[in-house]
Amino acid sequence: MTIAKWTVLAAFMLPVLTVGLAKAGTIRLGRKNGGYDNNNPREWAGKLTGWHQRAHAAQINGFEGLPLFAAAVIFAQMALADQARIDLLALAYIGIRLVYTALYLADLGSLRTLVWTAGLATNIALLMMAA
Template sequence: MTLAYWCIFIAMLLPWITAFYARKIGGFIADDNHRPRAFLARAYDKAARADAAQQNGYEIFAPFAAAVIIAQATGKAAQFTINYWSVLFILSRLGYLYCYIKDKPFARSCIWGVGVVCIISLYIASI
């Protein structure tokens, strides 16, 4: 399995880790498991921002995974190039999560843009 495929796996896990963190810092208890989305809807501060970051992780996962798979499948991009943009995407997601939870909106938006550039670059590499 290539490094880029491992990055897809990591990108899949990041929203789950973020959701766990949102629940942990939000004070999630066993009874909240009856309505976990209602619990997160009442969350505030870091817990609410972590939940929003989780949702963004789900939104950006499909375009990233598709870009990696297409770049691999076409065979037109060098493996190094695919790996480079994939790793940079994961690093951008980690920075994005940090900035979102720490309430740094400008930095968060800039880092989100880096992630989008990574995805677009993977598509361009497969042409």
Template sequence: MTVAEWCVFASLMLYLLTIVPIKWLGYRRYDNSKPRDPAFYGDPLRTRALGAHQNGIEAFPFFAVAVLLAEFKAGPQRLIDELSVLFLIVRVAYVLTYLGDRPRLRSILWNTGFVINIAIFFLPLIRRYLPI
């Protein structure tokens, strides 16, 4: 497996690990028979963790498709790997800013991640123009 493919897996784990600790920490209030109970997410930190988790679910498909398409279409693997690692770093920072209630920085990081995804997606198209 390539580094980029491991980053796809890590991106999946990141959005899962964003919400699991919140549920564990609130185990006395969290009812697994009602996992989407709005009352549990009334706490601001829990609300932000749920938002970060949901955004991770939303961001994952584009990242996974971009990586797999770029590899399938023979984009420059080293650049795909590097951009995938960068995307993962940006996503970790995004989650931390979401949990830390830093909306402006969070938006900047979201946009940065989106641009990285677009770059990965179009790597096969522009590979002949790259000095690699």
């Protein structure tokens, strides 16, 4: 399995880990006091504030970005593009998503948008390799 394929798996796991931060940050509160409610997770998420809410939002954004990244990797590999370059761009995307998530948690919206744009550019570069 190529490095790029492993990064697709990593990209799928990042949102899960991100929302895990939000859940772990509230679990000690207990369900009645605003802690994670596995019986009604959407209602629980709607009541989040601060970095917990931003962690949840980062999770949603992570899942939104997955289809483009996975397709970009698959299309580049199907086109038999240079695997080393595909791997490098795929690893860059994961690094960008980690920085993006940290900026989201830190509430640095403008910088986060610039980093998100870098992730989009990485996906476009992968797609262009398939052209």
